Amino acid sequence: MFTKFWQLMLIVLLSTTVVIAQKQVATSTAKNSSSGADVKKEIQIISESPGNTEIQKAPLSTAEKLADAEVFTGYTDANVYFGSGLMKDETDATSVVVTIGTGTSTTTGTTSTVTPYKTYWMDGQDQLLFLASELSTAGLGAGNITAWAFNVSSSAAFTCNSFTISLQHTALTVLTSFTTTGWTTCYTANVTPVVGWNTYTFTAPFAWNGTSNLLVKVCYNNATWSNNSHVYYTTTTANTHAYYYNDLSTSSGCDVTASSGVHAMRPNVQITGAATAAPYLTVIPNTLNFGYVAPASFFDLPYILSGGNLTPAAGNITVTAPVGGDFLVSYAGSPFAGSVLVPYTGGSLPNSTITVRFQPSAPNTLYSGNVTNAGGSATTQNVAVSGSTYWYSKYCTSSATSTADEDIFNVTVGALNNSSDCSTLAPGPGSVKNMYSNYTTTVAAPDLVASLSIPFSVQIGTCGGNYSNAIKIFIDYNADGDFADPDEEEYVSAAATSGPHFETGNISVPAGATLGVTMMRVVNVETTVPSGILPCGTYTWGETEDYLVNIVAPTNPWLSAIPGSLNFGSWPSGSTSTELPYALTGGNLNPPAGNITVTPPPNFEVSATSGGPYSAAPIMVPYNGGTVSQNIYVVFKPTAPNTVYTGTIVNAGGGASANVAVSGSSPCDPFPLPYCNYFDDAAFPLCWSQGYAGGVSTNRWSVSATANAGGAANEMHAYWVSAVGESWLQSPTLIVPAGGAILTFKHLYDDYGAGL
Structure with missing residues (x-):
């Protein structure tokens, strides 16, 4: 199998429509190439002949720490050799990773005021304020800050170019606008966020003095836009977040001096730096949601307790469950009880697993409280625990009788966003793969505000053939155990749709809905008559999914704009x-x-x-x-x-x-001449089209934000795999004045890594 890549640069002085074509004419042999792994900075290891290649790593500063790790692996051919071995940093500074922000809220869609990855816009900047007291309480001490991380809840997989993190000391305690001077740039790179913690190791550490508040600037500069990647955030008591976003065609978000606004929603972060001398305790996670557990049964969930700089040097951390006996705790296999002692020595508590047991005693009840972790002169840390004995068994059953054809692949209502596929067996009682899914025990109930309209979407997929199908959504608004009351048939498809599709709309919660947790049922049936779908009983093809929702009273001012x-x-x-x-x-x-x-x-x-x-x-x-x-x-x-x-x-x-x-x-108007296009953007060029013929079965020209074999990022390229044919790019209409025409273009090709 072989592949050809073509890269283009085109300059048109005078011309009409331009066609650039290429044909596959021969095979070629792939050439191997690679480079060493990233240690502190990128290190390329290249040998002109087979044999061992030695490298000398420059001394690290005392602020750098590199664990023992295999940094490159063995590979040999006629041109390049990579050895296999370990590199060890001889210096080791005491460091700590602290988490600032415990909120579990996250934005979605095009909301761009919170996330630093606001790539729904070409350019963005965020400035975040952290008080010295917050940093010290979390366990960060004076010294070099060497890394920064954001916790991504959903990723658009879109690159932030020139993603820059800068820091400075400040006396500010609240933000009203951007700070424009005094910045120290610590990190710049092109980054693509992924779900989870995204850590950026600074190339220039920042020396925090341990007493001043910390101001952080995050910005990027893109030439195109896509969707936002979103992060978890915490609402602070004051405005600690100034933000800006726009599509700037000639400048960078890093150059903007005036913010779009300020608010108190600050992204959760992890900071790597020097450990504080103050005693501290850390709990991860700080929230445990047990979902549904039947009365008289139990379910266990763990969290990690750790600490440092504890006084006295040896002692115990007391872990205490909420009163009432519905939550119990255990450490190192001890019997479950209302409290347990966790010993520490040397002023340090390494990661210790605490197991919390939820054993509810009453039906149809919401349980919540805090497991407290206290001792060692550190600030008490709480783990919020919650659970429910609301269960689907009080409702009629609904299920398909066949595992074939339609399935529900995603349900999104407010904060609820649950995906599955043909291989998913829901964890709740009574679940049958591809026929009925009970998510009432594991998916947290989203808050639905009475009298508000909440957007929803349902994705229908297929585990077999494609046939006409439709959905209904039922919500038990008066919590009486059925879906028979007026307004409880919340949504019905306007018409049946053949095969996979999305259905979207709004759930309008009645002002008089009973407050608290209740049942929501989504039913997808293979049918041509949507109105015939029932909340109870069986049908042949499709799927039913059950969820809990929490009806809450409107207390704050609100506005809704739909769509x-x-x-x-x-x-x-x-x-x-x-x-x-x-x-x-x-x-x-x-x-x-x-x-x-x-x-x-x-x-x-x-x-x-x-x-x-x-x-x-x-x-x-x-x-x-x-x-x-x-x-x-x-x-x-x-x-x-x-x-x-x-x-x-x-x-x-x-x-x-x-x-x-x-x-x-x-739309595109004819382009006047002269005209120039270097095909070096991250997007397909405006107003150009493409075609193909011969053995090529589809359009092959595209632009990738990441480098292809032998090429670089943001280059126009085309490729075949074992095919002989042709593919071309076609320009937009060009306005040709009287006279001649000169066409200048350059095309480079790469035989699967053989070089240009």
């Missing part, structure tokens, strides 16, 4: 699009009477009346009695061709806000 995004498609520059509406609703607004300000972004206009007049300036929507319900009508007015427009309509007032993402584009 949360409007895409106008393509409209010629200078034209006005057809209007698209969204519903603006709200409650508990303060003051009880006032105005909601609706502010559109450039090239979009709004009106409270269908048909206009429309305004590019903010409009006021009055409300009374603390509530608002108003349709807002939006039009798109592009002013330039060949342009993608995006923005956010901000709806704010009464102590609440809600945003609507808007987007549109203008």
Whole structure:
């Protein structure tokens, strides 16, 4: 099997439509190449002939620590040899990884005010404030900070170019805007976030003095945008987060000096630095959710307890369960009890597993409390524990009788986001793979606010053939153990759909819904009549999934904008699009009477009346009695061709806000000459197309943000595998003045690593 890659640079001075073609003509032999693993900085190990290659690692500073590790592996061919061995750093500084922020909240979709990976936008900057007291309490002491990490909850797998982390000391205790001077750059690289902790080891450590507050700047500079990667965050008592995001075509998010806003939602972080001298205890995780456990039974979950600088040098940490006997604790195989002693020596407690047992005594009850960890003169650390004895058995059963064809692959409602596939057996009682899935015991119940509309989506996949199917969603709003009451059939498909698909909409929780945990049932049935789907009984093909939801009372001011995004498609520059509406609703607004300000972004206009007049300036929507319900009508007015427009309509007032993402584009006009394109962007070039013929079975030209064999990132390339044929790129229409035409282009090819 062989592969060819082609890389292009094209300059057109005078021309008409340009076609660049290539054909596969021969095979070639792959050539092996590689480099050593990353130690502290990238080290390439290259030998001109077979044999051992020796490298000398430069001395590390006292702030650096490198564990014993195999840093390269054996491989030999006629050109390159890599030895196999260990590299050991002779220096070893005391360091600690501390976690700041325990929140489990996370943003989703296009919300860009919290995450530092706001790649829904081309450029972004965040400044985060950490008080010295927070850092010391967490166990961080004066000394070099050598690494920084963010906890990613969902990844768009999109690269942040020139992702830069800078630090400085500050006397600020609250943020009102960006700080523009005094920064020390500690880390710069192109990074692609993955789910979990993403740790960035500093190339220039920052010497924290141990007493000043710490200000952190995170920014990046992209030429394209995709979706956001989201992080877990904690809401602080003051504004500790200033942010900015935009699509900057000629500058970087790192250069921005004015923030878009400030708030108290700060991403959870891990900081690697010097250990503080103050006693500390750490619990990971700090929340245990047992889900559903039947009365008179039990379920165990562990957490890790550790600590340092404890006084006296030897003693015990007392671990105490909540009173009542429904939660018990155990250490090192000890009997489960209301409390247990965990011994430590030398002022240090290594990672110790504490097991918490939930053994509820009453049915249909929510349990919660804190397991306290106290001693060693350290601040007491709590592990929040919760569980429930609400169970699906009080409800009628629903199930398919065949494992074939349709299955539910994802259910998303508010904070609930649960995925499965054809191989998934749900862990809850009564689950039967591909027929019935009980997630009431393991998936946390999302909060659904009474009187609010909450967006949902359901993904239908297939474990067999593709046939017409539909869904219904049922919620037991009065918690009486059935789905027979009015409004409890929450959603029904408008029509049957053949095969895999997504269904989206909004769940409107009645204002009078019974507060507390209740059942939500999602039923997918192979049928052409959606209205015939029932909450109980059996059917042949499809799947039923059960979840818990928690109905809560509205207490804070709120605004809701549905849908949360409007895409106008393509409209010629200078034209006005057809209007698209969204519903603006709200409650508990303060003051009880006032105005909601609706502010559109450039090239979009709004009106409270269908048909206009429309305004590019903010409009006021009055409300009374603390509530608002108003349709807002939006039009798109592009002013330039060949342009993608995006923005956010901000709806704010009464102590609440809600945003609507808007987007549109203008079609390609003929390009005037001269024209130049280096094909070196991370996206397919605007207004170009492609084609293919011969043995090539599909379009083969693409752009990759990562390097292909023998090439570099962000290069236009095409490839075949064991095929003879041709593929071409075709330019947009070019405006040719009178006279001749000169076409200049350069193409390089790489035979699967053989070099250009």
